[in-house]
Amino acid sequence: SQQGEEDPQALSIQEGENATMNCSYKTSINNLQWYRQNSGRGLVHLILIRSNEREKHSGRLRVTLDTSKKSSSLLITASRAADTASYFCATWGNKLVFGAGTILRVKS
Amino acid sequence: DTAVSQTPKYLVTQMGNDKSIKCEQNLGHDTMYWYKQDSKKFLKIMFSYNNKELIINETVPNRFSPKSPDKAHLNLHINSLELGDSAVYFCASSQGHRDYSYEQYFGPGTRLTVT
Numbered sequence: 365s366q367q368g369e370e371d372p373q374a375l376s377i378q379e380g381e382n383a384t385m386n387c388s389y390k391t392s393i394n395n396l397q398w399y400r401q402n403s404g405r406g407l408v409h410l411i412l413i414r415s416n417e418r419e420k421h422s423g424r425l426r427v428t429l430d431t432s433k434k435s436s437s438l439l440i441t442a443s444r445a446a447d448t449a450s451y452f453c454a455t456w457g458n459k460l461v462f463g464a465g466t467i468l469r470v471k472s
Numbered sequence: 473d474t475a476v477s478q479t480p481k482y483l484v485t486q487m488g489n490d491k492s493i494k495c496e497q498n499l500g501h502d503t504m505y506w507y508k509q510d511s512k513k514f515l516k517i518m519f520s521y522n523n524k525e526l527i528i529n530e531t532v533p534n535r536f537s538p539k540s541p542d543k544a545h546l547n548l549h550i551n552s553l554e555l556g557d558s559a560v561y562f563c564a565s566s567q568g569h570r571d572y573s574y575e576q577y578f579g580p581g582t583r584l585t586v587t
Binding site: 405 | 580
């Protein structure tokens with residue numbers, strides 16, 4: 365299975381701090397995506413990084429991808445209370461396979 | 473305008489019943505998906521359709537039958553509901569599916585509770 369595994373399972377930080385979430389996967393991929401899910405809502409796409417890319421930025425988000433280690437990280441800088449959500453990595457081989465997610469809580 | 477919509481949002485039913493969930497997208501996408509999210513938040517793909525053609529059919533009991541009347545709609549019919557079917561079902565769509573994935577747009581989910 366190329367399911368992503370995320371670390372940590374849960375993260376609690378103060379507003380203004382940075383949050384880092386990690387994702388590891390098992391097989392070769394075409395791209396890796398990060399999604400956010402607010403409680404009781406659907407998933408929202410955050411960022412997609414292709415297998416030939418190493419780093420990508422989008423606003424306060426920074427994603428890195430290391431295909432040699434089969435791992436990715438999502439950094440949220442200057443976190444806000446509104447960033448409180450579950451964050452999932454998903455790998456694409458021929459379908460999107462999701463990890464178990466990291467629950468992020470940002471305290472104000 | 474809602475990009476991907478699902479109905480109903482909540483569905484409570486008894487074991488053995490048959491139920492349907494409907495999904496519509498107004499993004500003009502070619503590909504639509506059904507996912508199941510269990511109580512531990514684990515999200516797994518069930519089916520995918522591209523231009524009304526079934527392209528992904530995971531190991532899902534044949535009590536689950538997707539139907540795509542056109543590329544903007546993908547419905548999920550479930551026969552003989554079981555307790556283990558209780559979950560949140562998400563519909564999603566994307567612009568394409570070949571070679572590399574496009575981002576997927578998710579609906580709000582349908583929380584199915586089987587009693």
